[in-house]
Amino acid sequence: MIKVEVYADDFDAGFEISKLSALGCGAVASFIGLVRGDGDVEALELEHYPVMTQKALRDIAETANGRWPLHGITIVHRVGKMSLGEQIVLVCTCSDHRSAALDSCSYIMDRLKTGAPFWKKQWFKDGRSEWVEERQSDLDAKGRW
Amino acid sequence: MIKVEVYADDFDAGFEISKLSALGCGAVASFIGLVRGDGDVEALELEHYPVMTQKALRDIAETANGRWPLHGITIVHRVGKMSLGEQIVLVCTCSDHRSAALDSCSYIMDRLKTGAPFWKKQWFKDGRSEWVEERQSDLDAKGRW
Amino acid sequence: MARILNIVYFAWVKERLGKGHEAMEIPSDLDTISDLVELLSKQAPEYKSVFADLTKLRFALDQEFTSIDASINSAEELAIFPPVTGG
Amino acid sequence: MARILNIVYFAWVKERLGKGHEAMEIPSDLDTISDLVELLSKQAPEYKSVFADLTKLRFALDQEFTSIDASINSAEELAIFPPVTGG
Numbered sequence: 039m040i041k042v043e044v045y046a047d048d049f050d051a052g053f054e055i056s057k058l059s060a061l062g063c064g065a066v067a068s069f070i071g072l073v074r075g076d077g078d079v080e081a082l083e084l085e086h087y088p089v090m091t092q093k094a095l096r097d098i099a100e101t102a103n104g105r106w107p108l109h110g111i112t113i114v115h116r117v118g119k120m121s122l123g124e125q126i127v128l129v130c131t132c133s134d135h136r137s138a139a140l141d142s143c144s145y146i147m148d149r150l151k152t153g154a155p156f157w158k159k160q161w162f163k164d165g166r167s168e169w170v171e172e173r174q175s176d177l178d179a180k181g182r183w
Numbered sequence: 184m185i186k187v188e189v190y191a192d193d194f195d196a197g198f199e200i201s202k203l204s205a206l207g208c209g210a211v212a213s214f215i216g217l218v219r220g221d222g223d224v225e226a227l228e229l230e231h232y233p234v235m236t237q238k239a240l241r242d243i244a245e246t247a248n249g250r251w252p253l254h255g256i257t258i259v260h261r262v263g264k265m266s267l268g269e270q271i272v273l274v275c276t277c278s279d280h281r282s283a284a285l286d287s288c289s290y291i292m293d294r295l296k297t298g299a300p301f302w303k304k305q306w307f308k309d310g311r312s313e314w315v316e317e318r319q320s321d322l323d324a325k326g327r328w
Numbered sequence: 329m330a331r332i333l334n335i336v337y338f339a340w341v342k343e344r345l346g347k348g349h350e351a352m353e354i355p356s357d358l359d360t361i362s363d364l365v366e367l368l369s370k371q372a373p374e375y376k377s378v379f380a381d382l383t384k385l386r387f388a389l390d391q392e393f394t395s396i397d398a399s400i401n402s403a404e405e406l407a408i409f410p411p412v413t414g415g
Numbered sequence: 416m417a418r419i420l421n422i423v424y425f426a427w428v429k430e431r432l433g434k435g436h437e438a439m440e441i442p443s444d445l446d447t448i449s450d451l452v453e454l455l456s457k458q459a460p461e462y463k464s465v466f467a468d469l470t471k472l473r474f475a476l477d478q479e480f481t482s483i484d485a486s487i488n489s490a491e492e493l494a495i496f497p498p499v500t501g502g
Contacts, residue, residue, distance in 0.1 A: 050197070051197060051200060051201070051204070052195070052196060052197015052198065052200060052201060053197065055196060055197060055200070055213070055215070056196070056197060059196070059215055059217060059268075059270065060268070062219070062220065062267070062268055063217070063219060064216060064217050064218070064219030065214070065215075065216060065217070066214070066215040066217065067212070067213070067214050067215075067288075068200070068212070068213050068214075068215075069210070069211070069212050069213075069281060069284070069285060070200070070204055070210070070211040070212075070213075071209060071210060071281065071415055072204060072208070072209050072210070072211065073209070074207070074208060074209030074279060075207065084414065085338055085339055085342075086338075086414070087336070087338055087388070087391070087407055087409070089391055089405075090388060090391035090407070093391055094391075115414065115415075122207070123204075123205070123207055125204065126415070127414070127415050134219060136214060136216065136292055136502075137289075137324065139214070140214060140285065140288065140289045140292070141289075143212075143285065144282075144285045147281055147285070147415060150414060150415045151412075151413075151414060151415045152411075152412060153393070153412070154412060154414050154415070155338070155388070155407075155409070155412055155414075156412055156413065156414025156415065157338055157339035157409065157410065157412060157413055157414070158413045158414065159339070169339050169340045169410065169413075170413045171410075171411075171413070172410070172411035172412075172413060173413075176413075179282065216502050229501065230425055230426055230429075231425075231501070232423070232425055232475070232478070232494055232496070234478055234492075235475060235478035235494070238478055239478075260501065260502075271502070272501070272502050281415075292502060295501060295502045296499075296500075296501060296502045297498075297499060298480070298499070299499060299501050299502075300425070300475070300494075300496070300499055300501075301499055301500065301501025301502070302425055302426035302496065302497065302499060302500055302501070303500045303501065304426070314426050314427045314497065314500075315500045316497075316498075316500070317497070317498035317499075317500060318500075321500075
């Protein structure tokens with residue numbers, strides 16, 4: 039069961055996680071990415087390439103599904119402008135085994151950072167804004183899989 | 184912020200996770216272990232060593248806290264009898280960085296499996312019961328840290 | 329016969345070009361994305377400026393990531409954008 | 416002077432011994448957990464049976480995991496149980 043959603047509204051992480059918990063497997067792993075107050079950042083804006091996003095996220099989920107024995111994968115990614123502390127992304131996986139759930143969750147996040155068409159812009163308290171640059175640590179993280 | 188709880192009642196994973204999300208860090212990882220219907224299992228019973236459990240879990244959490252830059256760790260572990268599909272354990276960690284959150288969550292689960300005084304008994308549909316034996320894969324998982 | 333290619337831009341590429349997409353008639357002898365980028369760079373200074381450092385750009389043809397050396401062939405949509413930074 | 420040690424049992428050890436804890440007077444010359452296990456094994460057949468395969472047992476002194484070779488010293492509580500299987 040792969041579910042991929044991209045929208046502007048906030049999501050209920052607990053509800054999404056509980057839906058995978060209800061599938062009857064023994065292990066549910068999840069990751070939530072949130073807007074963090076780096077320096078003077080007060081908001082984050084996420085742009086994406088709508089026709090491509092669903093496809094890219096689904097491809098990543100399907101690759102994970104082929105690599106680990108998973109019963110369910112949920113990816114929810116928000117777009118648009120978000121304030122400090124708001125949720126940006128949720129990845130949740132479930133399996134009979136904890137390592138499969140946890141590893142696939144890490145894998146999907148690492149792939150998502152470098153392989154899905156999202157771009158982040160940081161908005162600062164003084165009104166400036168700046169596109170976030172690609173991070174070497176994200177490329178390294180992707181490389182380990 | 185380390186929170187360790189051990190009790191018989193079910194817990195609200197979404198609520199526990201949202202409390203760590205509210206700490207203002209960018210990355211929240213969590214793991215939920217649930218009762219899975221292996222073979223004819225219809226319930227699981229967890230016994231523990233009360234005076235030791237809190238201490239053992241807190242030690243594991245503190246070791247994780249020393250190894251990764253974490254803002255919060257929550258461990259909730261149930262004891263007593265649980266039916267199929269019920270939640271047994273929640274581990275949730277938050278950090279500024281996704282790898283710290285995800286790795287520490289895996290680490291805590293691996294340590295918990297071999298280093299906290301819990302014993303699982305499986306109850307089968309025909310009324311039999313059996314203590315779960317130590318798994319080599321859990322020892323291996325602990326060994327990798 | 330000339331083809332029409334839909335070109336879409338994202339993030340600072342879109343902002344600096346002042347547009348999110350355009351339809352372009354592609355010469356029949358044009359092969360790769362690189363050729364197209366070169367052609368656009370000659371057309372107007374804003375393209376030249378945006379395409380000045382190609383290491384800062386990424387590409388997708390018909391919604392699949394690809395490299396600048398890829399042939400456009402019969403693709404309908406080319407996307408030009410900075411490295412992705414989602415999640 | 417003889418000491419009193421509180422011994423606690425868990426899981427199948429508790430079930431097979433038919434008790435979860437007991438207080439025991441420890442001879443002053445008794446050193447390690449191993450010595451105590453040997454002593455108990457001589458006391459009654461259920462101990463002998465439970466302690467027959469020591470590879471299946473784990474120990475904690477005053478709520479810290481330890482090995483069977485550890486000296487009991489002034490510990491107040493010894494726990495004897497199978498390998499843990501939580502989570």
